[in-house]
Amino acid sequence: MSLPHQILEYPNVVNKERISKSGKGILLRADDKTYLESHAYKQSVGVEFGGGAIVIGVWLGASAELSSQYIVPAIFTLGGVFWVVYGIFVNKKYKIFELNRLEGTVAYPDRFFNPPLEGKFKDLKAVISVSGNIDGYADSEYLKFVNTFKPRKLDLLYTFYGSDPQKDWSFYVWYMDKNRPLPLGTAFDPYRQQDFERRKAEGFPRPLYPSDIPTPEATPEQQKERRLIGGW
Structure with a gap:
């Protein structure tokens, strides 16, 4: 069954130390517009x-x-x-995972030499796959993307080797909800004010996706403004 487009729990915190300064790491960018990872390490x-x-x-x-x-x-x-x-x-530029917060789009690697698969995040289907060990018990869980942008009769799901698939998915949903504040983490701190001003200029529209956890503004004053203008 596909995961709902919903913030299920508090996600992993994305701090600025994770962002690669040389451009050769995994996390290349994290701001109020784009979240970009290189998966060329595979x-x-x-x-x-x-x-x-x-x-x-x-x-x-x-x-x-x-x-x-x-x-x-x-x-x-x-x-x-x-x-x-x-x-x-293989073209390493094809092996990227990119979330565009404002456009609401996602791109992730396709098979072999093909360019990335791209589409609307709201249309993306994700599942959690559970692998078993030699004793038949559940072992590891992985977040996987079902190919919904270029359907093929025989296709493999794209696997994310993260620490916790529910936390990872919750982060992606939170980040892609452009009507909510940016997710937790120092990587987004330099962009919180301009993101707040953008949402304020738009009248603080209500969230695109539901959440099981609170997602308040960065300060009590900002939260008060959001309640006053947006009503939530």
């Missing part, structure tokens, strides 16, 4: 995985005595070559 992992597969394939091939035994080494070697080539030559 391709780096693919290169390492592919390199390991090549080594295993060559070793198995050198150990094989019969021609029929070369099938498995060939699979390892060719698969490893593919992941190395893919990891090196």
